[in-house]
Structures are given as C-alpha cells and as structure tokens.
Amino acid sequence: MSRLQQCFKSLASTGFFRSQDDNKLELLSHGREYANLLQQHWLRLRPLAAHLGDTRESSSTSNQQRFSFPQSQQFRTNFQRLLDDHPRKAKCPTLLKHQSTCSSAHRNPLFEMNSPSLLLTTDFLVEPHRALEHFYNMQRESKIWWMRLSSNPSRYRIVPCDLGEELSPKNYQAIDIRSSYGEAGEVTVEQLSLVRIEDDKDFHLPDARTGESVQPTVIRSVIRLETATCALLLDGCDHGRNEQSLLLNPLLAPYQCGIACVESDSELSKDLADLCLHLKHVINHAGLRLCQGSGFASTKDTSHLAEHLLESDMLGVPYTLVLNEKTLRNGLMQLRSRDTRLAETIHISDVPDYLLNIFKN
Numbered sequence: 001m002s003r004l005q006q007c008f009k010s011l012a013s014t015g016f017f018r019s020q021d022d023n024k025l026e027l028l029s030h031g032r033e034y035a036n037l038l039q040q041h042w043l044r045l046r047p048l049a050a051h052l053g054d055t056r057e058s059s060s061t062s063n064q065q066r067f068s069f070p071q072s073q074q075f076r077t078n079f080q081r082l083l084d085d086h087p088r089k090a091k092c093p094t095l096l097k098h099q100s101t102c103s104s105a106h107r108n109p110l111f112e113m114n115s116p117s118l119l120l121t122t123d124f125l126v127e128p129h130r131a132l133e134h135f136y137n138m139q140r141e142s143k144i145w146w147m148r149l150s151s152n153p154s155r156y157r158i159v160p161c162d163l164g165e166e167l168s169p170k171n172y173q174a175i176d177i178r179s180s181y182g183e184a185g186e187v188t189v190e191q192l193s194l195v196r197i198e199d200d201k202d203f204h205l206p207d208a209r210t211g212e213s214v215q216p217t218v219i220r221s222v223i224r225l226e227t228a229t230c231a232l233l234l235d236g237c238d239h240g241r242n243e244q245s246l247l248l249n250p251l252l253a254p255y256q257c258g259i260a261c262v263e264s265d266s267e268l269s270k271d272l273a274d275l276c277l278h279l280k281h282v283i284n285h286a287g288l289r290l291c292q293g294s295g296f297a298s299t300k301d302t303s304h305l306a307e308h309l310l311e312s313d314m315l316g317v318p319y320t321l322v323l324n325e326k327t328l329r330n331g332l333m334q335l336r337s338r339d340t341r342l343a344e345t346i347h348i349s350d351v352p353d354y355l356l357n358i359f360k361n
Helices: 005-014 029-044 061-071 073-085 129-147 225-237 266-285 302-314 324-332 355-358
Strands: 018-019 024-027 049-060 094-100 117-126 158-161 172-180 186-197 217-224 259-261 297-299 318-323 332-337 341-347
Touching: 005 018, 005 225, 024 029, 024 225, 029 117, 029 186, 029 225, 029 324, 049 073, 061 073, 061 172, 061 217, 073 094, 117 129, 117 225, 129 158, 129 186, 129 217, 129 297, 172 225, 172 355, 186 225, 217 225, 259 266, 259 302, 266 318, 266 324, 297 302, 324 332
Parallel strands: 049 094, 259 297, 259 318
Antiparallel strands: 018 024, 094 117, 117 217, 158 172, 172 186, 186 217, 318 332, 332 341
16 A cells, blocks of 8 residues: 555544545545634735635636636626725735635546535736736745645645747746645645736726826636645645654644543542543633543553554644643643654643643744
8 A cells, every 4th residue: 555545544534534436535524624724724814815705606717717717707796896895905916815616626646526616716916017026926925835834845846837829928827836745646736827917997906106007917826725625634644754643734733732631540530530621621711622522531541541642643633631640739741742742741830821832833
C-alpha cells in the first residue's frame, strides 16, 4: 500500500472523508467541521473586503468562464450591490467576497469530489496601470496563506496557466496554486485570474487616491472549499514521520484540546472525574474546541492512556491535558503536544490562559 493510500484509509477510519465506488470523495462529520473552519478562516482573510454572502449562483469554472465572468449577470449584480450596499468601499482598489455553488465536477490526479461544490470567490478591483503589481502581490499573499495552513509548506507552488493564442497576456493572466504530493500528483487549491475590462460604460469606480473615474481591472481568486479541505487533510496526514498522526493547523483542527485522566486509584476516580468536568467547563468557556464525547477520557493505566493519545493524534487534536491522582493534591498536570509527543508540566490555574496563548502565537 502506497503512502497516500494509507492516508486515504486513515482519514476514512477517523471520520474525515470516504471514497465511494466511483472514486469520488465524500466529506464525513469531522471533514465537514474542518471545511466549515476553513471557510470561516477565509471569511476573516482580507477583512476590509465587502462581503456579499451567498450569491446563490450556480457557477461553472471552465477555462472559458475563468476569463468571461465579467460579462455574467451575477458579476454585474455583485458590482451593483457594491455601489448600493457598500458605497464607502466603492473605490478603486477594493475587494468583493461572495460564495456560490458549482455543480460541475473538477478532476485532479488524486481525487474527485462529489458535486456540488462551494466556491469561495474574491474579486479584487484594481487600477489598470497597477494590475500586474497587484496580481503578483496577490499570488504571493495567497501562497503564504496556504503555506501557513500546511504541515509541509514546501509542497505549495505557483503554476502559470497557458492562455492560448486567442488571449493577449496584456489583458489576461492566470495562475494556479497547487499542492504537490510527489509522484502521486498535485491538487489545485486556488485559481487566480486577471481580466482587463475595456470600453464598458457601466463599470467604473473612482480612484481612491485621485478621485478620477477609472475602469478597474479584475483579479479573481476562486477556492473550491471541499477540494481544498481534502488537500489540507492529506497534507496533514502525509508528513513522512514514523508516528501516526494528523498534523492539522491548530487554529483549524476540529478539536483543539483533549482531557485524559489516569485512574490508578479507584477511590479517587469520582474526584478526578469532577476535576475533568471543571476543566471541560473552563476550556469550553474560553472558546476552545474540546474533544468529542464527554470531553474527557478515563484511562486505567499508562498503556490505555497511550492508546487514547494515539486516537487523539489521528483526529488531529493538537494538545491533551493528562491528569492523575497527584493532580488532586498539587494541581499539576501534563500538557502533551501532538506534534512533538512531549509533555510539559502546568498548573491548573494556568488553564486556559496558557492554551489560549499557545493558539494565539
């Protein structure tokens, strides 16, 4: 079994996605939660954008549509919404964000998703004379964003797209940001396209610096949420380490923290359970995502604890608090890291501030 086949099997067994008979991937409960967190992270990206929400558009992402979108009715509607609903942002340059549903399937060498897909689209309306400068900056910013989400930043690269003879490089540009998995192939996680609009009297904005009316050039970013989700999940599983684990970015991990207690003394089990419940309340109140079920696991010995920690690693849980009967006496517990598999001693009074500081940094 190849390395990536093992990743597919592992992610299926832990409830992230499964492969159907036609080799199409379907997100499961943990995968859908991860996709939702990725979507929320995208919404926070470039916070000055005008958010248009769900456009309810049934989109196509063919090569033709990639460059002809400025002629679509939906694009015109979005531009009018910018003028009507966000007049203070109706200057050049500006950003529009919207989401739409795409019913067309999208193939790549590694997998195909069940349709429909959710498209996360950003339209950057820029001054024509600075369009290429903005395009290159957006490429760099987007690639860095993907690298920060990845356990292996080196797998991302920018790939120029062939325009064909009918399109002039002066008016059109296009690149893909792809995630590479060695000989198995690559997955396109984001598409960036530049389209220069000319001679359109209905499409003008004032220049933010000079106030002069200009016809902006459009740089469009498109992310297929489900495809990007599976690509990042494969990235977190395909890390080349001997240990089995899912190295998800802590900010996007469906569960950020777990609690495990070792009940070697049965007489203290109730007190340990009460302490775990208290920690569960504290962590939930701090806004951190606690591991599934009751929020904590009871183990009888170190062997049982090791099995539980392995399960947590496969779910991508970045940190686990480990308690035992000594915690009841001195308030000290172990904070175990998924990435290093090392533990440090912290005091119960440091929870959750210590954890919040880790995720913040």
